[in-house]
Amino acid sequence: MAEAKLNVGFLGLGIMGEAMARNLLKSGLFASVTVWNRTLSKCEPLKSEGAKVADTPAAVVAACDVTFAMLADPDTALAVALGDNGAVAGISAGKGYVDMSTVDEACSSKIGAAVTAKGGRFLEGPVSGSKKPAIDGQLVIMAAGDKELFDLVQPAFGVMGKRSFYLGATGAAARMKLVVNMVMGSMMGAFCEGMALADKAGLEQSALLEILGLGAMANPMFALKGPAIQARAYPPAFPLKHQQKDLRLALALGDALDVPLPVAAAANECYKEAKAKGLGDSDFAAVYESTQKKA
Amino acid sequence: MAEAKLNVGFLGLGIMGEAMARNLLKSGLFASVTVWNRTLSKCEPLKSEGAKVADTPAAVVAACDVTFAMLADPDTALAVALGDNGAVAGISAGKGYVDMSTVDEACSSKIGAAVTAKGGRFLEGPVSGSKKPAIDGQLVIMAAGDKELFDLVQPAFGVMGKRSFYLGATGAAARMKLVVNMVMGSMMGAFCEGMALADKAGLEQSALLEILGLGAMANPMFALKGPAIQARAYPPAFPLKHQQKDLRLALALGDALDVPLPVAAAANECYKEAKAKGLGDSDFAAVYESTQKKA
């Protein structure tokens, strides 16, 4: 006998969330997909594609077996989970809550504790990958928390991502995500410095990109972001302010664990500078602009 | 009518040079391959494989149409080219000298000027790639200087590398190589900080490697060096002291051009620390050890 299809919810329809929710919807694997966003008008496209819309996070959770959340930062994740009419208000025994936002461990633990206190099941599931992998269902999902819930949501993870990892108790995925994004932020900083130095040294940036693409450092990120940097146009796939937030959180983790991270610390200052220049909502490749100093 | 085969020379049989000279020899494309190394005993393996051996750089150049050099640092490159019985002493009209060492522009220009002053032709040709690509003939060659010489040595570049670029007047390749290696040094620094933070945060380094390998940052260098870092064993493919030298030279270039490079500057200090710990002759992945501080 086939298992009954799940009713799933999705909270937060930003760049990433909308694409992820759409993949759940399009898969046909779920009995229903109910969405919510703080600005409710952002729900319209998905509604027209067949999603249900609820007025509050609590209403989504109450209507679904499992609810996924993809929110901008720890404060928003906390507010959506724990605020008035927040997700936890809708939790009852057995319901699952999967927070895929990139948040710090304290935040994740706090939400997890509130969910389990009401008999719910909690999984943190931050992802690696930005806009395009989200659209293509090619995210990499780092999960930690309730192992049974991890197994239950495999079909959902399967349409949102190309691979999911179970990393242990709640908090492990938050930490892994920070480590991955810290490496990414520093690596982009390294790349932008190379692009800037090439340019000032009278070398073609396109030659640098070609040479990097042929060697041991060849990677999709340089190939994707290189042309954006050449054009100095940064439509947001992963907003710079979120990259900076992740560096900040990773540095705080290193601080708590006494791990010196001088490269990441230097990179973080570059992102802060770009943010101060008004580029927080641009793609994180806009950190290139921090290398451009002419008066 | 077929062109006559060239007599080629090779100066400097270190980790890279020996492999490159062997590929010239094995190709069968050259009338002869004559080698020289400061410690002459290092010429023995190639001699037994068919290479000629000469006593001095001057003698190699005198005996060959084109001579390649692959030396450890600017001082050595200058000494081999300009010292007593150095390469330039063997230059006469029409002979080619291709210095593939990673050196700064001033050094390259000085050697190039000395070669052309005696009627010779000069090309700088630093490479991207270390031990394994050198063995496999898969280096990426960045060349600048005499364009006719570049065309003439295409067969040699073809067996040593998978791709060669002509970048302009002498100095351009030196600068490009520095930019590439600066990116590499910072990127390895970023990677090592990630591996260290994962470990201290109770995460499996192998999971981090797998996750990085699935995302936009996936690259051969992380895949190759990750296990070395896990094992904390660093047999030298690209010695750490050379990586640090390249960061130093790139920072000096940025300094001359007023390009702030805070990420590379921070990474450079990590390599200096690893060097101070006695790891200068280890692989540059040993910069990981600079993240390990316990008393």
Place this chain on the structure above:
Amino acid sequence: MAEAKLNVGFLGLGIMGEAMARNLLKSGLFASVTVWNRTLSKCEPLKSEGAKVADTPAAVVAACDVTFAMLADPDTALAVALGDNGAVAGISAGKGYVDMSTVDEACSSKIGAAVTAKGGRFLEGPVSGSKKPAIDGQLVIMAAGDKELFDLVQPAFGVMGKRSFYLGATGAAARMKLVVNMVMGSMMGAFCEGMALADKAGLEQSALLEILGLGAMANPMFALKGPAIQARAYPPAFPLKHQQKDLRLALALGDALDVPLPVAAAANECYKEAKAKGLGDSDFAAVYESTQKKA
């Protein structure tokens, strides 16, 4: 008619707190001085000099007109103020609470709000200066919050410090203290790098100290800490872990305000390294050890 003398309390008898409480006691300006410390045995010396001892922070506050607190870090400050039998439990209308710990603004604001919610008056009053100025009553006090309370405690500030500043609403003093300590942490980092480079460059550290002492950079901190660094002995006046905490909090403030602080970020990593080497409880001049890398 003379004003009645105040009954004052003091919470936290660490290196700084004990000296400050003793100065209150010795002044004879107060009707009584009641002290508390988590490890109660630390109250004995002051008790023998005439202080009263109470069992809990709440009991101190209940017994006094104004209570001062000098605690190690934000968590401790929060626990002592807001925990079971904490200071706030003893607050009633009109009582004053002056928290002189170095804490972040959020912490200070939280404590202030709790105090005023019960009708009390709150002042934050972090200090500049460590062990010796504390003993000599020569601290510099940065105060913010309730202006009337600031005026009321002038006699107490006068025996603990040589100067007190009223900086505005609660939070302003916390921020000023962080700025001051951030400058101090970076400046000590700069000094230690100079001492290390002098030593490695074959110069006498004593000559460097003398030369610095004659120029525009001459300052008491270099004069005081120089000999400690020469001796590589670091009896704690200001524990390194607290200096690192302040750098961390200052960087977080800069992060929130989009102020790039690359020098402080680099210095912070040095303190983290020294902490990882087990020097957290040594004087902050022990950051010199982070420059000593030999295997």
Place this chain on the structure above:
Amino acid sequence: MAEAKLNVGFLGLGIMGEAMARNLLKSGLFASVTVWNRTLSKCEPLKSEGAKVADTPAAVVAACDVTFAMLADPDTALAVALGDNGAVAGISAGKGYVDMSTVDEACSSKIGAAVTAKGGRFLEGPVSGSKKPAIDGQLVIMAAGDKELFDLVQPAFGVMGKRSFYLGATGAAARMKLVVNMVMGSMMGAFCEGMALADKAGLEQSALLEILGLGAMANPMFALKGPAIQARAYPPAFPLKHQQKDLRLALALGDALDVPLPVAAAANECYKEAKAKGLGDSDFAAVYESTQKKA
């Protein structure tokens, strides 16, 4: 019997040099003072005060017992000493040459070797202190090289400086000067970050200056440069490009000696950024502008 008065020369009449030469002239301790500057018109004020003027460095040296030089950077120092009609061309047995420019050790050694090769005596004598101490004869002079020449020029050092140190063989003073200026550059960077953070955090910069002036960090440099930073006006006492050059040279020294200097490396990037913004000829306090990022 009184010793005969010396005929002294002075090469380089920049901000510092003119003031130093004037002090020699005004002292009345010397039989004559002969000056030279690349732009000869800059000699006019001193000429009107009684100095002789010569057309070339060689002519100055030929006319004097001891010649002092105060030049902008190593290239200028080398050109003035070793170029056509340079100082060394005027050296004969027994003549003294005292180079007070801030140069690296290699530069100093090269000039010293050329002087002694012609039978002359050489002393390097870089100074600590900028415009005002130069005017007031309050420089601190770090000397190394010929000890007899050091003793001979004590009267001259006595009118230019408040204290002179003999530090050992040629090169020691160059290294000491770099160490001192490295500390100064980092310390100014630390100070500017504090001023910037105070401002963004809603605090009065004047309060910060007052608080710093009361504590262990109190020093003349903060007191002097603080108001300049508040006014964001930077008339050059010590040009920023020279401070950046000294950081660069100090980092190169640390690089050669395997001394990690992450704080100085971060500070150097700030000066480079200020230089890129066109502030190279402003006072080094203009590094404050590198903290101001608004688009």
